[in-house]
Amino acid sequence: MKPIPVNTPLLNGNELKYLTECINTGWISSEGPFITKFEENFSRYIGRAHGIAVSNGSAALDIAIKALNIGQGDEVIMPTFTIISPAQSIVTAGAMPVLIDSDPLTWNIDVTQIEAKITPRTKAILIVHIYGLPVDMDPILALAQKYKLKIIEDAAEMHGQTYKGKMCGGFGDISIFSFYPNKHITTGEGGMLLTNNKELAERCKKLRNLCFEPEGPRFVHHEIGWNYRMTNLQAALGLAQLEQINGFIKTKRAMGTAYHKGLSILQTKHYQLPLEKTDFSENIYWVFGLVAPSIKEKERLVNVLTANKIGTRPFFWCMHEQPVFKKMGLFKNENYPVAERLARNGFYVPSGLGLSLEEIDYVTAQLTNHA
Ligand SMILES: *Cc1c(COP(=O)(O)O)cnc(C)c1O
Numbered sequence: 554m555k556p557i558p559v560n561t562p563l564l565n566g567n568e569l570k571y572l573t574e575c576i577n578t579g580w581i582s583s584e585g586p587f588i589t590k591f592e593e594n595f596s597r598y599i600g601r602a603h604g605i606a607v608s609n610g611s612a613a614l615d616i617a618i619k620a621l622n623i624g625q626g627d628e629v630i631m632p633t634f635t636i637i638s639p640a641q642s643i644v645t646a647g648a649m650p651v652l653i654d655s656d657p658l659t660w661n662i663d664v665t666q667i668e669a670k671i672t673p674r675t676k677a678i679l680i681v682h683i684y685g686l687p688v689d690m691d692p693i694l695a696l697a698q699k700y701k702l703k704i705i706e707d708a709a710e711m712h713g714q715t716y717k718g719k720m721c722g723g724f725g726d727i728s729i730f731s732f733y734p735n736k737h738i739t740t741g742e743g744g745m746l747l748t749n750n751k752e753l754a755e756r757c758k759k760l761r762n763l764c765f766e767p768e769g770p771r772f773v774h775h776e777i778g779w780n781y782r783m784t785n786l787q788a789a790l791g792l793a794q795l796e797q798i799n800g801f802i803k804t805k806r807a808m809g810t811a812y813h814k815g816l817s818i819l820q821t822k823h824y825q826l827p828l829e830k831t832d833f834s835e836n837i838y839w840v841f842g843l844v845a846p847s848i849k850e851k852e853r854l855v856n857v858l859t860a861n862k863i864g865t866r867p868f869f870w871c872m873h874e875q876p877v878f879k880k881m882g883l884f885k886n887e888n889y890p891v892a893e894r895l896a897r898n899g900f901y902v903p904s905g906l907g908l909s910l911e912e913i914d915y916v917t918a919q920l921t922n923h924a
Contacts, residue, residue, distance in 0.1 A: 554861075599722045609743060631651070633872045635683065687711065717834075727753060738798055763779065
């Protein structure tokens with residue numbers, strides 16, 4: 554068996570055709586027709602009025618925080634178990650992330666623990682849909698209404714997933730997506746902000762483009778922004794990928810089902826598998842994660858997989874245990890036992906769209922033989 558990387562993207566649609574068009578026409582920068590087309594098509598797909606394409610998902614989070622005027626003295630509630638991007642955006646804006654533990658079954662933010670952490674300084678709840686199952690949104694929407702909080706939805710892993718039939722990325726004030734190559738659709742590097750609020754959309758556009766003023770003299774600035782623009786080349790890829798998204802999602806779900814079938818025996822050895830569904834959604838399996846009964850057991854199994862040239866990734870490392878935040882004096886003496894266990898014992902197996910069913914069988918055989 555050839556090595557099986559943890560992710561292989563699939564670029565078999567109109568990607569080359571649209572990229573060739575960019576080269577032939579000379580439209581390669583952030584000026585160019587594919588960008589607005591991609592923004593329009595993706596925001597329509599999710600069911601939002603406005604899409605603002607940016608250079609990556611982390612950039613989208615920076616813009617989302619600033620566009621909502623979150624800064625010094627403000628608190629933003631978010632899960633501790635996630636990628637660093639949302640916490641980094643909050644901290645660099647001068648605000649404070651307030652962390653919440655994970656639900657042991659969905660691995661998402663434990664919505665029952667949020668209300669106790671709301672203070673007069675709380676400005677927003679930033680939710681992150683983790684690994685393939687959406688956050689339970691109804692309680693979040695109710696809290697936001699009760700306490701007049703903004704909702705930022707990090708849907709970077711959720712293209713095409715729904716919550717009670719409504720698209721993820723369609724909730725709250727603003728949502729963000731990433732198009733990194735391991736996401737359901739990719740632009741190489743890339744991201745997008747979505748909102749129904751026109752003013753907010755205009756503000757995001759400005760922040761993406763160095764805060765150039767839409768009117769008035771050029772090169773005169775009233776505010777600091779970033780160059781977080783997406784290129785026409787990236788948008789060309791995105792457009793071609795978006796054409797194939799329904800098939801991609803079917804493939805991902807089929808892969809998840811195949812893994813489940815092969816790996817359910819691991820549960821007798823106290824391994825935890827992702828939930829296949831919840832009351833409000835079916836898993837979309839951005840990645841197929843496993844939680845081992847102990848760190849030692851995880852390390853042993855990951856070593857076996859590595860020896861057999863099967864790629865794996867550890868789960869996210871909690872925000873309250875990040876050395877960079879500890880150095881800043883944040884999250885002192887905070888503990889989140891569920892998230893800590895996930896971070897220590899969890900890992901995921903090859904889950905990319907380019908994975909074949911034979912490869913899934915091989916990975917499954919290695920896991921069941923050695924767990
Ligand atoms: C991938 C990801 C991001 C960051 O996206 P980039 O495009 O890599 O910057 C943010 N949040 C979550 C939950 C992600 O999975």
